Amino acid sequence: MVGRIAGFPDNAVITEVGPRDGLQSEPAFVPTAQKIQLIQxxxxxxxxxxxxxxFVSPRAVPQMQDAVEVIAAFRDRSDAHLTALVPNMRGAEAAIEAGVDAMVLFASASESHNLKNVNRTRSESFQGFAQIAKRAEGTGVALQGAIATAFGCPFEGEVALKAVVDQAKAYRDLGMDYITLGDTTGMATPMLVIQRVQALAEAVPTVDIALHFHNTRGVGLACAYAGLSQGITHYESSIGGLGGCPFVPRATGNVATEDLAYLFAESGVQTGTDLGRLIEAAQLAERIIGRELPGQIMKAGPRLQTASMDSVRTANG
Amino acid sequence: MVGRIAGFPDNAVITEVGPRDGLQSEPAFVPTAQKIQLIQxxxxxxxxxxxxxxFVSPRAVPQMQDAVEVIAAFRDRSDAHLTALVPNMRGAEAAIEAGVDAMVLFASASESHNLKNVNRTRSESFQGFAQIAKRAEGTGVALQGAIATAFGCPFEGEVALKAVVDQAKAYRDLGMDYITLGDTTGMATPMLVIQRVQALAEAVPTVDIALHFHNTRGVGLACAYAGLSQGITHYESSIGGLGGCPFVPRATGNVATEDLAYLFAESGVQTGTDLGRLIEAAQLAERIIGRELPGQIMKAGPRLQTASMDSVRTANG
Structure with a gap:
């Protein structure tokens, strides 16, 4: 079937966050060579x-201790855009030195999650961001902003739209032109997505808004659909759905990149990706971490992979 | 947050198919008392x-051998609408005798799946339906039609829209006013949903179209979202996501009722269900079949179930 769902953009860009957001909470260190193989x-x-x-403390997040080596393996790929999460000035110095294309600064839209996550008030986080922005001037390294708990906070419940809009304006005022709404704990819903992106289109019209969903409550791809219906073209996801939810042991975390790419392709939205190769990458990720990942399309295969009539037992509808 | 997503209906009706579609492929017989407890x-x-x-052969599907007893337990609930799947005249006689509100007749939109599923051509299936329709006259038992492989066939690949439309017209001509599009093997996509329901709204405007999705490729709820965007008000799902996909061992099957109800509630679409109690029912289903079900919201809990700040370890965004 050809065509595109009415109102959807013709192209979308997927940022892969598996190597960072997906792997950071893995208890066993993934050898650098395997990280590089996965990214390749x-x-x-x-x-x-x-x-x-x-670029965080290797004591706090030992999984990311090889940040410099991982970037070094790909920094000469001029067609690849590499970002790193940076919590403070020390991390910023290291990221600039390592040669990232952009640094991702992050704070939560809710005060208590920010305190829990980085042991700082939101105001203190933004004081730090201002210093980092100054440091980055003239280096050629761009800044991106991430808004954690943008759709709800596990401690406070609902997060006010105004908190999200104000944070986006503050990021824009620091010179950022790419801001991510992070669904940190799977509280996004399609209606909240529509509400937030419409408000941001008005408040920070020059900024690219990216959506980063977790499938914790099953609606991750429905939220992406809502984003597409509003013309949003930037999404973040993790291969295979790497990365759990720290709040709910049995629940899934990030939306799987290959599932997102499948939804987009089947909706007529081009992403420049090859589904078969994404599935191979998801299978590689499963082998690397040694357990089943929550991605669905990697188990079922592409839509038109037909079966033999002899291979199947059916049971009436 | 109050309101409703633009274009969505204000109400939707969920038909629970877990007791039939969910349980039918369970290898171990679920005792009748437990089925009744789950339905209650x-x-x-x-x-x-x-x-x-x-009402199928107990030899072919032993799990359904207690059809009469299960219906007897609820036939006096005048507020409950009970349907049973009926493959042939013998099943129809038994269903009418047992006191169902409606019989569900089913055939596939693709010839090879129909042959594999019921060992008849589609034409032979419809000859049988005509006889059953005659038998049902004057009994007060209604007929519903299900179109299996409505979004794709595991043997043939794409299924022509015309096959689906023609089958819906044939069902309508038998007097049916409720027709289900079955996503038998998880090949539905939002674009196909939109295409099919728009064509059916034109071809059989007096018929209620119901959508029955499998989450085999992760997009089940995105397909439901697409259905809502077209004003469709009838959906079928299975508590906890009971029922696998016979074609793909590791893949999930039916969309979970409680996940669907969550999406609807959060989109401003009322279903008359209580999410907390749906989660309890899903947990009961898990206990009954003795293994983890794929439903997500039953693991993560409702959106605004806040955590204690001491209970959680975060890792930077």
Missing amino acids: SLLDAGLRRFEITS | SLLDAGLRRFEITS
Whole structure:
């Protein structure tokens, strides 16, 4: 079937966050060579934007201790856009030195989650961001902003739209032209997505808004659909759905990149990715971490992969 | 947040198919008392429409051998609408005798799946339906039609829109006013949903179209979202996501009722169900079949179930 769902954009860009957001909470260190192999397989599948690592304390997040080496492996790929999460000036210095294309600064839209996550008030976080922005001037390294708990807070419940809009304006005032709404704990719903992106289109019209959903409550792809219905073209996801939800042991975390790419392709939205190769990358990710990942399309295969009539037992409808 | 997504209906009706479609492929017989307990918990959660059993050969599907007893337990609930799947005249006789509100007749939109599923050509299936329709006259038992492989066939690949439309017209001509599009093997996509329901709104405007999705490729709720965007008010799902996909061992099957109800509630579409009680019913279903079900909201809990700040370890965004 050809065509595109009415109102959807003709292209969308997927940023792969598996190497950072997906792997950071893995208890066993993934060897650097395996991280590089995974990222290479994602490049081979057509992805070009990566949140590739973070420059955090190796004591706090030992999984990311090889940030410099991972970036070094890909910094000469001029067609790849590499970002790293940066919590403070020390991390910023290291990220600039390592050669990232952009640094991702992050704060939560809710005060208590920010305190829990980075042990700072939101105001203190933004004081730090201003210093980092100053440091980045003239380096050629761009800044991006992430708004955690943008759709709800596990401690406070609902998050006011105004808190999200104000934070986006503050990021824009620091010179950012790419801001991510993070569904940190799977509280996004399609209606909240529509409400927030409409408000941001008005408040920060020059900024690219990216949507980062978790499938914790099953509606991750429905939220992406809502984003597409509003013309949003930037999404973030994790191969295979790597990365759990720290709040709910049995629940899933990030939306799986290959599932998102499948939804987009089947809706007529081009992403430049190859579904078969994305599935291979998801299978590689499963082998690397040694357990089943929540991605669905990697288990079922593409739509038109037909079966033999002898291979199947059916049971009436 | 109050309101409703633009274009969505204000109400939708969920038909629970877990007792039939969900349980039919369970290898171990679920005792009748447990089936009744599960259905009672679904009634307590506010559901009122049930595909409650099927009248098939007990040799072919032993799980459904207690069809008469299950219906007997609920036939006096005048607020509950009970349907049973009926493959042939013998099943129809038994269903009428047992006291169902409606019989569900089913055929596939693709010839090879129909042959595999019921060992008849589609034409032979419809000859049988005509006889059953005659038998049902004057009994007060209504007929519903299900179109299996309505979004794709595991043997043939794409299914022509015309096959679906023609089958819906044939069902309508038999007097049916409720027709289900079955996503038998998880090949539905939002674009196909929109295409099919628009064509059916034109071809059989007096018929209620119901959508029955499988989450095999992760897009089940995105397909439901697409259905809502077209004003469709009837959906079928299975508590906890009971019922696998016979074609793909590791893949999930039916969309979970409680996940669907969550999406609807959060989109401003009322279903008359209580999410907390649906989650309890899903947990009961898990206990009954003795393994984890794919439903998401039953693991994560409702959106605004806040956590204690001491209970959680976060890792930077």
